[in-house]
């Protein structure tokens with residue numbers, strides 16, 4: 001269910017940042033790589049924890065403004081899902097649904113094709129998007 005289509009090489013990230021007028025510092029590139037290639041719907045705190053483990057001295061402000069920059073650049077989406085009051089960051093920016101594994105708290109992507117939603121709201125509403133959170137558990141596959 002999880003795709004890492006957004007994963008870019010450090011060079012590609014550098015180009016993208018420059019295109020957006022953002023100074024591509026080594027720290028920013030490393031955080032971007034983590035967000036686009038490794039992270040899985042992280043919160044800002046999780047990004048900060050990763051940075052603390054992997055990079056020399058990154059402030060929370062740097063984490064937040066790198067996140068903000070990526071959101072502005074359209075490479076990352078800010079999400080607020082009903083299971084938590086924390087904002088999470090999604091590298092899949094096209095419309096999709098989510099599955100919450102209630103046992104682990106992990107969020108998985110669900111493609112729009114996997115769940116057809118047809119709102120019947122009557123007149124007076126124009127729907128611009130539908131995002132659904134499905135809850136359940138991931139059943140381990142036996143090999």
Ligand SMILES: [Zn+2]
Pocket residue numbers: 041090091092096097098108109
């Ligand atoms: Zn997602």
